[in-house]
Amino acid sequence: MQSRHARCWEAAAILVAAVIVSACNACGKGSSGTGAGGPNVAAGSSSTALAIPVARTSVPPDAGPSIQRDVAMWTNAKEGVPEDLASLAVHEGAAGLVEASSESALRTTAIRAMGYARGYAQLPALADFAASKNDEDGRLALEAAVELAQRGRPQEDHEDDDELREGCDKLSELARDVKRPKDRRISAIRAVRGLPCPTANVPTDLDAH
Numbered sequence: 037m038q039s040r041h042a043r044c045w046e047a048a049a050i051l052v053a054a055v056i057v058s059a060c061n062a063c064g065k066g067s068s069g070t071g072a073g074g075p076n077v078a079a080g081s082s083s084t085a086l087a088i089p090v091a092r093t094s095v096p097p098d099a100g101p102s103i104q105r106d107v108a109m110w111t112n113a114k115e116g117v118p119e120d121l122a123s124l125a126v127h128e129g130a131a132g133l134v135e136a137s138s139e140s141a142l143r144t145t146a147i148r149a150m151g152y153a154r155g156y157a158q159l160p161a162l163a164d165f166a167a168s169k170n171d172e173d174g175r176l177a178l179e180a181a182v183e184l185a186q187r188g189r190p191q192e193d194h195e196d197d198d199e200l201r202e203g204c205d206k207l208s209e210l211a212r213d214v215k216r217p218k219d220r221r222i223s224a225i226r227a228v229r230g231l232p233c234p235t236a237n238v239p240t241d242l243d244a245h
Contacts, residue, residue, distance in 0.1 A: 093141055114145050118152070121145075125152035130196075134161045147176045151183030157196040159184065159203025159231075166224060167210050178223035181207065185230025204233030212239050 092110045095103060106127075113124040124145070125133065130153040137146040147165055150158040162184070165177035181203075210216060211224040222242050229235055 092136060092139075110142065110145060113149060116145075116148055121149045122152040125149045125154075129153060130155055130157035134158050137161060137165070143173065144176060147173065147180055149180075150177075151180030152187070153184075155196045156184070156200040156203060156231075158199075160199055160206065163203045163206030163210070166220065167206065167216075174220055175223075178220060178227060181227035182223060182230060185227050200232065204228060204231060207231075208233065208237055212237065218242065 092106060095107050099107075109120075109124050109127055113120040128136065128149070130150065133146045133150050133153055134157070136142040137150075139146075147162070150162055159181065162177045162181045165173045166181065168174055168177075207224045207228050211221050211228060213221065221239075225238055225242060228238050
């Protein structure tokens, strides 16, 4: 027969073990459930964020006023009217237009609107389209680059200097490429000379044309 002292120690050990098991179960529920900080929450938040589409081409049945406005702006700008393109450029910004240009249904409108967007963050994308094999995209991109050059920007605005430098380099490369169509090279030269780009390497062999 166990002594009273031994039975007390045994009861205490059982009680401590029960407390530990209960605490572990509570921790497990907190980490695997939907509470703050749990992986399900993080995964849910991430998937929810990724699942939110940017409506630009069609209005969902339950769309609110903001989505309806977005689709209307893209629809209006599709006609190529400068005022509508400028409004779209202000609404989307350079980054939004560059993102939209990856969608074939929006590409033409997005490229056109880039000529009216603030700053030069869109210039590398315009230069890429200008050098692409697609003649229509190339023509529109160079027209937008020339429009951008004519608009200019405040001298103190240097937030997109890297993009400006990259775009200038690509347009200058296009202007120097004698294998490229002459009309593209001439438009690239116009854009480079109108933009705050270095002009030392701009060719002069097409100046008389």
